[in-house]
Amino acid sequence: MQGQPAYRILDLASEVGEIAKDAVESGEYGATPEQLEVNTDEVGDVLFSLLALAESLDIDAGVALDEALDKYQRRLEETGTASSSNREGGR
The missing domain is CATH 4.10.910 (30s ribosomal protein s13; domain 2)
Structure with missing residues (x-):
């Protein structure tokens, strides 16, 4: 999981953006927030990216x-x- 922290931060932001996209689209852009859905694998991607960032910063x-x-x-x-x-x- 080697990588520069700056790139890890960009990767994390991208993955969080994927979750936001899922949420916004599934909730019909705020019209039906009760229908909000987020894919489990996207949450996993965010967690992986966050852990990779922590490792790259020696945290x-x-x-x-x-x-x-x-x-x-x-x-x-x-x-x-x-x-x-x-x-x-x-x-």
């Missing part, structure tokens, strides 16, 4: 996830929401 993905979960837990305890946004409903 332990497990440690990064634990830190993020701790951060969200603190937010929940302090504000009642995991969102980093101050707006109601979050981002």
Whole structure:
């Protein structure tokens, strides 16, 4: 899984774009959000790309996830929401 981080970021953005495309098209561009569908293999592609990015940056993905979960837990305890946004409903 060798690769430059800049290329890994582009790959990740591309894969997230695939999920967004699936979601937008399946929900008829927002007209029927209850029909939103995302292909499982596309989620797998995003996960693979994210793990490859972490590896290329020498970041332990497990440690990064634990830190993020701790951060969200603190937010929940302090504000009642995991969102980093101050707006109601979050981002």
